[in-house]
Amino acid sequence: MMRRLLSNDLPKSPWLSAALLLIVVVLAFAPFLFPGVKAMSVAAKILIFILLVASYDLLLGYTGIVSFAHTMFFGIGAYGVAIASIKLGESWMAVAVGLGAALMLSALLSLSIGLFSLRVRAIFFAMITLAVASAFQTLASQLSELTGGEDGLTFKNPTWLSPSFEPFEAEVFGLLIDGRALSYWLIYLVVAVMFLLLLRIVNSPFGRVLQAIRENDFRAEAIGYRTVAYRTLSNLLSSLFASIAGALLAIWLRYVGPDTTLSFEIMLDVLLIVVIGGMGTIYGALIGSVLFVLAQNYLQDLLSIASQSFAHTPVLADLVNPDRWLLWLGLLFVLSVYYFPSGVVGRLRHAHAMAKRKSQRQR
Amino acid sequence: MTSSDKPIGNERHGSQAVLPKAQFDLVPLFLLIGLTGSAWLAVGSHSSWLTLTVAGLTMGLIIFVIASGLTLVFGLMDVLNFGHGVFIALGAFVATSVMAFGAQTDLDGTVLLFISMTVAMAVAAALGFVFERLIIRPVYGLHLKQILITMGGMIIGEELIKLTWGPLQIPLPLPDALRGSWLIHDAAIEKYRVFASAVGLLVFAALLITLTRTKVGLLIRAGVQDRSMVEALGYRINRLFVGVFVLGSALAGLGGVLWGFYQQSVTAQMGSQVNVLIFIVIIIGGLGSILGCFVGALLVGLVANYAGFLEPKIALFSNIALMVAILLWRPQGLYPVSNR
Amino acid sequence: MNKPILRLSDVHTYIGAYHILHGVDFDMPEGEVTVLLGRNGAGKTTTLRSMMGLCPVSKGSIFFRDTAIEAMPTAEIARLGIAYVPESMGIFSDLTVEENMLLAARQASRVRDLDQERLSWIFSLFPALRKFWLFPAGKLSGGQKQMLAIARAIIEPRELILIDEPSKGLAPAMVNNLIKALLALKAQQTSLLLVEQNFHMACALGDHVAVMDDGRIVFRGAMADLAADEALQQRLLGLSLGVQG
Numbered sequence: 031m032m033r034r035l036l037s038n039d040l041p042k043s044p045w046l047s048a049a050l051l052l053i054v055v056v057l058a059f060a061p062f063l064f065p066g067v068k069a070m071s072v073a074a075k076i077l078i079f080i081l082l083v084a085s086y087d088l089l090l091g092y093t094g095i096v097s098f099a100h101t102m103f104f105g106i107g108a109y110g111v112a113i114a115s116i117k118l119g120e121s122w123m124a125v126a127v128g129l130g131a132a133l134m135l136s137a138l139l140s141l142s143i144g145l146f147s148l149r150v151r152a153i154f155f156a157m158i159t160l161a162v163a164s165a166f167q168t169l170a171s172q173l174s175e176l177t178g179g180e181d182g183l184t185f186k187n188p189t190w191l192s193p194s195f196e197p198f199e200a201e202v203f204g205l206l207i208d209g210r211a212l213s214y215w216l217i218y219l220v221v222a223v224m225f226l227l228l229l230r231i232v233n234s235p236f237g238r239v240l241q242a243i244r245e246n247d248f249r250a251e252a253i254g255y256r257t258v259a260y261r262t263l264s265n266l267l268s269s270l271f272a273s274i275a276g277a278l279l280a281i282w283l284r285y286v287g288p289d290t291t292l293s294f295e296i297m298l299d300v301l302l303i304v305v306i307g308g309m310g311t312i313y314g315a316l317i318g319s320v321l322f323v324l325a326q327n328y329l330q331d332l333l334s335i336a337s338q339s340f341a342h343t344p345v346l347a348d349l350v351n352p353d354r355w356l357l358w359l360g361l362l363f364v365l366s367v368y369y370f371p372s373g374v375v376g377r378l379r380h381a382h383a384m385a386k387r388k389s390q391r392q393r
Numbered sequence: 394m395t396s397s398d399k400p401i402g403n404e405r406h407g408s409q410a411v412l413p414k415a416q417f418d419l420v421p422l423f424l425l426i427g428l429t430g431s432a433w434l435a436v437g438s439h440s441s442w443l444t445l446t447v448a449g450l451t452m453g454l455i456i457f458v459i460a461s462g463l464t465l466v467f468g469l470m471d472v473l474n475f476g477h478g479v480f481i482a483l484g485a486f487v488a489t490s491v492m493a494f495g496a497q498t499d500l501d502g503t504v505l506l507f508i509s510m511t512v513a514m515a516v517a518a519a520l521g522f523v524f525e526r527l528i529i530r531p532v533y534g535l536h537l538k539q540i541l542i543t544m545g546g547m548i549i550g551e552e553l554i555k556l557t558w559g560p561l562q563i564p565l566p567l568p569d570a571l572r573g574s575w576l577i578h579d580a581a582i583e584k585y586r587v588f589a590s591a592v593g594l595l596v597f598a599a600l601l602i603t604l605t606r607t608k609v610g611l612l613i614r615a616g617v618q619d620r621s622m623v624e625a626l627g628y629r630i631n632r633l634f635v636g637v638f639v640l641g642s643a644l645a646g647l648g649g650v651l652w653g654f655y656q657q658s659v660t661a662q663m664g665s666q667v668n669v670l671i672f673i674v675i676i677i678g679g680l681g682s683i684l685g686c687f688v689g690a691l692l693v694g695l696v697a698n699y700a701g702f703l704e705p706k707i708a709l710f711s712n713i714a715l716m717v718a719i720l721l722w723r724p725q726g727l728y729p730v731s732n733r
Numbered sequence: 734m735n736k737p738i739l740r741l742s743d744v745h746t747y748i749g750a751y752h753i754l755h756g757v758d759f760d761m762p763e764g765e766v767t768v769l770l771g772r773n774g775a776g777k778t779t780t781l782r783s784m785m786g787l788c789p790v791s792k793g794s795i796f797f798r799d800t801a802i803e804a805m806p807t808a809e810i811a812r813l814g815i816a817y818v819p820e821s822m823g824i825f826s827d828l829t830v831e832e833n834m835l836l837a838a839r840q841a842s843r844v845r846d847l848d849q850e851r852l853s854w855i856f857s858l859f860p861a862l863r864k865f866w867l868f869p870a871g872k873l874s875g876g877q878k879q880m881l882a883i884a885r886a887i888i889e890p891r892e893l894i895l896i897d898e899p900s901k902g903l904a905p906a907m908v909n910n911l912i913k914a915l916l917a918l919k920a921q922q923t924s925l926l927l928v929e930q931n932f933h934m935a936c937a938l939g940d941h942v943a944v945m946d947d948g949r950i951v952f953r954g955a956m957a958d959l960a961a962d963e964a965l966q967q968r969l970l971g972l973s974l975g976v977q978g
Contacts, residue, residue, distance in 0.1 A: 096540050146717070152536055153473045157672040161713050164669045172706065294665065298548065305541060353560065357552035364545040367538055368531065608835070608842045615825045615836055622823035625785055626885070627811035627839050730827065 035226060037233040041313060043382035046375060050313065053320055058218060061211040062203050068327070074214055074282045076323045077221045078275050083303045084228050084315035085271030091310030092232050093264040094244030096152060098297055099143060099159035102166045103269040105291035106139075107132045107276025112183045112286040113176060120186035129277045133270055140269035144262035167292040182287025187213065191281060217278045224271060229312055231267065240264055241310075299326075302363045308373025317374050330355050421688045421727040428692065432699045440580035445698045451586040453694025454593025455655060457687050459648030460671045460678075461600060462641020468617035468681020468730055470634045472529055473536070476543040477671065478664025479550030480642045483520060484513035484649030485659040486554055489563045502568020506654070510592075513650045514643040520550075521642025525635055547665065554661045562660045565653045589651045596644065600683050613637060617681040617730050673712050677719050679726025688727055692719075736798075738763035738893055738924045739784070744793035744803070746783045753779045755948040756793065761941075766915070766925040768935040768956060770970060771945035777928045778820055780945070781895045785817045786810045797893070812839075814892035818899065820928075822882040826871025830862055830881055833870050837885035847888065855884045858914040876907040883914065893924045900931045912937050932970070936960045944969045 033040065041047040056063065060073040082104055089095050110132025111125055118124040143162060170177045177183065187209065189195055195209035205211065231237055239260055243250045247257050280286050299322065307318020333355055349357075370377055429446055436442040463477045491509035500508075528546045532538040567585055574581040604610035616623045616630050623630050652667070653659045674693050678685030693712055700711035707714075719727065739761040746754040753776050761767045769777050782788040784795055786807040795803040802810050811817070825833055831844060834852075841847050856863040859880040865873060870881060879899055886894050896915075900908045908931065915938055919925060929935045935942070939956035952959070952969055959965060 094537065096537060153467075153540075154676060156473075156540055157676060158716075161669050161673055161716065165710055165713050169710075298544065301541065301544065349556070354552055354556060357549060357556070360545050360548035360552060364528070364542055364549065367541050367545065371538075611828070611832055611836055615828060615832075618825050618827060619823060621787055621807065622819070622825070623836070624807040625787070625811055625817045625819070625823065626837055627808055629806070629808045 037226070037230045039229050039233045039312070041379075043375075043378040045382070046313065046317075046378045049317060053316060061207075061214055062205050065205055070210070070214065072323055072327050074217055076319050077217050078279050078282070079299075079303065079319035079323055080316050081221045081224050081275040081278070082272055083300050083307070083319055084225055084312050085268045085275065086300050087304050087309060087312055087315050088228060088232060088240075088271070089264055089268040090304055091308075091312075091314070092237060092244065093240045093261060094152075095261060095265065096156045097159040097265070097268075098156060098294075099140075099163040099166075100268070100272050100300060101292055101294070101297045102163045103136045103140065103272035104276040104279070104296070105166070105170065105286075105288075106136050107273030107278075108280040108286045108291045109170070109177060109183075109276075110135070110273070111277045111280040112185050115185040115187070116183060120188055120192075122188045125188060125277070125281070129274070132273045132277065136269045136273040137266060140266045141262060144265040145258075163292075163297070164294070167288055167294075170292055171288050178287070180288065182285055182290070184285045185280075187281055187284055191216065213281055217282060220274065220278060224274060225312070225316070228271065232312060236260070236263075244310075302359060304373075305363060306366045306370070306373055308375030308377075309371075311373065311375040311379075314373045314375040321374070325359070326355070329358075418728065421685075425688060425691055425695075428695055428699075432695070435703055436699070440578055441702065443577065443580035444582065445702055446695065447582050447586055447590070449695035449698035450691060451590045451593075451655070451694070452697065453691035454590050454597075455648055455651045456667070456670060456674055456694060457690035458593050458596050458651065459645050459667065460674045460686050460690060461596070461683055462637070462644045463671060464675040464678060464680055464682065464686045465613065465617070465637050466634075466641050467675070469613060469630075469637055470533070470616075470620070471536075472533065473539055474529065474543045474638075475540055475668070476524070476528070476545075476547035476550060477641070477645055478666075478668045479547045479554070480517045480521060480645035480664070481649035481652065481667060482551065482554055482659070482661055482664040484517050484646030485565070485653030485663060486558050486563070486649075486661075487513040487516050487646070488650040488653055489558070489565050489659055492565065501570075503570045506568055506571070510647055510650050513646040517646025517649070518639045518643040521639045522635070524642065525638045529638070551661045551664065558661075560661065562658050564658045566657060567654055571654075585654060589655060592647075592651060596647070597683075597687055604683060609633070609636075670712065673716050675726075677716055677726060679723075679728045679730060681730040682726065682728040685726055685728035689719075736763065737761055738798060739926070740796040741780075741784075742794045742796075744780075744783060744795060745791050746779055746788050747791055748779065748788065753788075753948050754783065757945075757948070757950055759943060759950050759953075761924065761926060763924050764922045765940040766919055766927060766938050767941040767943065768939035769926065769928045769943050769945060770930075770932075770935060772970070773930075775945040776948040777945050778897055779948075781817070781819075781897050781926070781928060784810075784895060785815070814890075816886035816891040816894045818882045818886050818894070818896040820897040820901065822878050824870045824873075824878050824881055826869065828870055830866050830868055830870050830873070833881055833885060834862075834888055838888045840889060851888060854917075855887065858917060859884055859910075876903050879903060879907075879911070880914075883911075887918060887923075890921075891923060893926065894918070895926045895928075897928045898930060899927070900929065900934050908934060932966075 041050055057073055057077060061070065064070060064073065082100070086100050089097055089100070107129065110130075111128040114124040114128025114131065115121075118127060139162075143159060146158075171180050173179075186192060190197075190209060191213040192209040195212070196206065197212075198207055232240070239250065239255050242253075243255065243257050243260055251257050276291055279291065283290065303318035303322045304315065306314075306321065307316070308314030366373065372380065432445070433439075433442050436445065459477075459481055463474060467473050488509040491512050492505055495505035495508065524546060528542055529539070532542055571585045571588055574583045575587075576582075602610075604614055612623060612628055612630075612633055616633060620630055649663070652663065656663075670693065674689045675686055676689075677692065678687070678689030692715060696711045696715050697708060701708040723729065737760040739759075741757050741759040744754055744757040744759075745752070757776070757780055759780075769780065771777050779788055783790050784802070786802065786805055786809075790803040793803065794801055797810075797813055797815065800813060802813070825836070828836070835841060835844055835847065838847055861873075861877045862880060862884055865877065870878065873881065883896070883899065886896070899911055899915075903911065912934055915925065915927075919938070925938075927935070927938060936956060942952070942954060942956045942959050943950050944952040944959075946969075952965075959969075
C-alpha cells in the first residue's frame with residue numbers, strides 16, 4: 031500500500047527513508063512536541079516551503095525549465111485569500127473564493143507567459159519571468175487600495191482557524207488545542223495530499239514525457255510529443271500548486287505583504303533548497319526545506335555564538351556575523367551545484383545503490 | 394583587368410560601384426526617433442520634453458555601458474551571467490572609497506571622479522577575471538547550471554560587498570563642478586547627466602571602432618556567429634572570451650560608478666535591481682549585438698522616463714510592454730545576429 | 734613513397750551515445766590529393782571533424798607528420814598548418830567577403846597586409862570574390878560561398894587542406910571551376926583530403942582514394958585503379974563511372 035501511496039517512487043535509500051519518516055512524524059506531532067511560538071512558526075514554514083519547492087521541482091527538476099516567476103504565483107495565492115477575507119469578511123467561503131480567484135489568475139498568467147515565452151530559448155524564458163515577477167511585485171505595492179501596498183494586509187481567519195477558538199476546554203496530551211493548532215494541521219494535511227499528488231504526477235506517463243523533454247527536446251518533438259504543450263502544462267500545474275502554498279501561508283500568518291511572498295529573496299531560497307535537496311526527486315524538496323528553514327532560523331543563533339567567541343579578531347568576526355549567513359548559504363549553494371548536482375537525496379540514493387552493488391558482487 | 398594590379402586594400406571603387414553594399418538596417422533607429430517625436434507630442438511642453446529626453450538618454454546610456462559587456466559575453470560564448478549585477482555594485486562601492494579617501498587630499502572633485510572611474514574599472518576587471526575562472530569556466534555549455542551558479546556568485550558577491558563596506562546605504566555626492574543644471578529654454582538640464590551621457594557615447598564609439606576596425610573586433614564578431622569555425626581558422630577563442638568577459642566586467646564597474654553618482658547613493662542591492670532592466674535591454678537589442686544593445690538601452694531609458702511622466706502607474710510595465718512589442722515584431726531582437 | 738602527412742590508427746569517435754567511427758585506419762601521402770568516398774552516413778564528415786579536433790576522439794591516434802593531434806585543441810591543430818572547409822562552409826554571414834578573408838589570414842592584421850600576389854591568384858580562380866569584395870558574405874549565392882570558403886583556406890599557404898563535399902549543390906559549370914582551382918592548388922604541392930560524393934570530380938582530382946562504410950575504411954588504393962574497375966565501383970559505391978558521368 032505504501033508503494034501505491036508514493037506512486038512507486040520510493041526513497042531508495044535507508045537513510046533517506048528514515049529521515050523522511052522522522053520528518054513526517056515530527057511535523058505531524060509538532061504542536062505537541064514544540065508548543066512555543068517560534069518553533070511552531072518554523073514547523074509551519076517548513077510545511078509551506080515543502081509544497082512551494084516541490085512544485086518548483088516539477089518545473090525545474092522534471093521539465094528542465096528555469097523560471098523566476100514562482101514566487102509571483104505564491105503571492106497571488108496569498109493575496110487572493112487575504113483580499114477575499116477582507117472584502118467578504120472572514121469565513122470559509124471567503125477562503126474558497128479567494129483561493130479560487132487566485133488559482134484562476136495564476137492559470138491565466140502562467141498560460142500567457144508559457145505560450146509566449148516557451149517558444150523561445152531557455153535563457154530568454156528565465157529573463158522574461160524575472161521581468162514579469164519584478165513587475166508584479168511593484169504592482170502589488172502600488173495598488174495600495176487593494177493590496178495594502180508596502181504595509182500589506184492583516185485579516186482574520188474563519189472561526190475554526192482563529193487563535194481564540196478552543197474546541198476543547200481541557201488540554202489534550204499537554205496541549206491546549208486552539209485555532210492555531212488546527213490551522214497547522216490543516217496545512218499539514220493539504221501539504222501531504224499535494225505532495226503525494228505531485229509524486230503521482232511526476233511518475234505518471236505525463237511526468238515521463240516531461241523528463242524526456244528535459245533530456246532532449248528535439249528528440250521528444252521528433253517522436254511526436256508537442257513539447258510546447260507539455261511545458262505549458264507543467265508551468266500551469268507548478269503555478270497552481272504554488273498558489274495553494276501561498277493561500278496556506280496567508281492562513282498561517284493572517285498577514286500578507288510584498289515581502290512575505292513576492293520578494294526575490296524567497297525565489298532564491300526556493301532555488302537554493304531545490305538544488306541542495308536534489309533536483310528532480312520531489313523528496314529533495316522535503317529534505318531541503320527542513321534543512322534550509324532550520325538553518326535559516328537556528329544557524330543565525332549558532333553564528334552569533336560563534337561571532338561572540340571571535341569578537342576580537344576583525345575579519346573573522348565579520349565573516350561569522352549572523353547577518354552574513356546568506357554568504358555561507360551562497361557558498362553552500364555554489365558548491366552544491368558543482369559537487370552535489372543531485373543534491374542530498376541524490377547523494378543518499380547513489381550511496382545506497384553503490385553499497386547494494388558492492389554487496390551483490392560479493393555474493 | 395587593369396585594376397587587378399592595384400593592392401586591394403586601397404581600392405574602393407571601380408567594379409565595386411556596380412554593386413551597392415548591403416543596406417544598413419535603419420528601421421530601429423527610426424523607431425527611436427519616432428518615439429522621441431511622439432513623446433514630444435504627448436508631453437506638450439518643450440522644456441519638460443527636453444528634460445525627460447535628456448534624462449532618458451542618460452539612463453539609457455548608463456544602462457548601455459553596463460549591458461554591453463553582457464551581450465558580448467552571451468553572444469560570444471553562450472554564457473549568461475546572472476551575476477553581472479555584482480560588478481555594478483562593486484564599481485559603485487569602490488568609487489565611494491576612492492572619493493572618501495580623496496576627500497582627505499587636495500585633489501579636485503572632478504579629478505577624483507575620473508580616478509574613481511578608473512580604479513573601479515580596474516577592480517571590476519580583476520574580479521571579473523577571478524569570476525570567470527572560478528565560477529563560469531566549469532559550466533561552459535551547461536545553461537541551467539550557469540543560471541544557478543552565476544546567481545550564487547551574485548549572492549556571494551553581494552554579501553562580500555556588505556562585509557567590506559557594511560550593509561548600509563552609502564551616500565555618493567557629486568563633485569561641485571558637476572552639480573546643478575544648465576538652463577536651456579526653461580528646461581533644466583543637469584550637468585551630471587550631460588557628463589554621464591558623454592561617457593556613455595564615448596564607450597559606444599570605442600566599442601564600435603574596436604569591433605569594426607580591428608582584428609580583435611573582427612574575431613569577436615565572427616565568434617559571436619560561429620565559434621568553432623573561428624577556432625578552425627586557428628584562433629584560441631577561449632583567451633578572447635576571457636578578455637571580453639573582463640572587459641564586460643570593467644564596463645559594468647564603470648556603469649556602476651555612473652549609476653551611483655546618478656542616484657547619489659550606493660547600496661549592495663543596486664546590482665540586482667538593475668539586473669532585470671539589463672536583461673530586458675539585451676533581449677530587445679538582440680543577444681550579441683552592440684548596436685542592438687545601444688538602441689535597446691536608449692529605448693528603455695526613454696520609455697521609462699516618458700511613461701514615468703505621462704502615466705506613472707504603468708511605468709514599470711512600460712519596459713515589459715516594450716519588450717513584448719519588440720519581440721512580437723522581431724523575435725530575435727532588433728539586430729539579430731545570424732547563425733544563432 | 735613519401736612519408737604520410739597524416740596517419741590515423743584505430744580511431745573511434747562517438748557523437749553522444751552513437752558510435753560513429755569504428756576504428757579508422759588511414760594513411761595520407763604528402764603532396765597529393767586523396768579522396769574519401771562513401772555513402773551518406775558512412776562517417777566521412779566525422780572523420781574530418783575528428784582530425785580537426787571538433788569531435789572528441791575516444792580511442793586511437795592521429796598523427797600529423799610527427800605530431801599527435803588526437804587530443805589537441807582545434808586552434809592548435811589549425812596552427813600546425815591544417816585548413817578545414819566544412820560541409821556547411823562556415824562562412825560568417827554578417828561579415829563582408831573582405832572580412833572573411835582577413836580573418837582567415839592569421840598573419841595579417843589589416844586588409845593591406847594581405848599577400849597581394851596570392852590574392853590576385855585567388856581572384857583569377859574566383860573572379861566573383863573580387864566583384865563582391867565589400868558585400869556581406871551571407872548574400873552570396875551557394876556557389877560563391879563555396880568559393881569564398883576555399884579561398885579562405887588558401888589565402889595563406891597551408892600544408893594540408895581538408896575539404897568536405899565542396900561540389901554539393903553546385904551547378905556543373907561551377908564544379909568545373911572548382912576542379913580547376915583545386916588542380917591549381919595541387920600544383921603547389923599542397924596535400925588535399927577531399928570528401929566527395931561527385932565521382933566525376935573525384936576522378937578528375939584524386940591520386941589516391943579511400944572508401945568508407947559504417948565508420949571504417951573498406952578500400953584503399955590509387956584513384957586510377959578504382960576508376961578503371963567498374964565492378965569494384967559497383968561493389969563499393971553502388972554506382973559506376975559511366976552512370977555518374
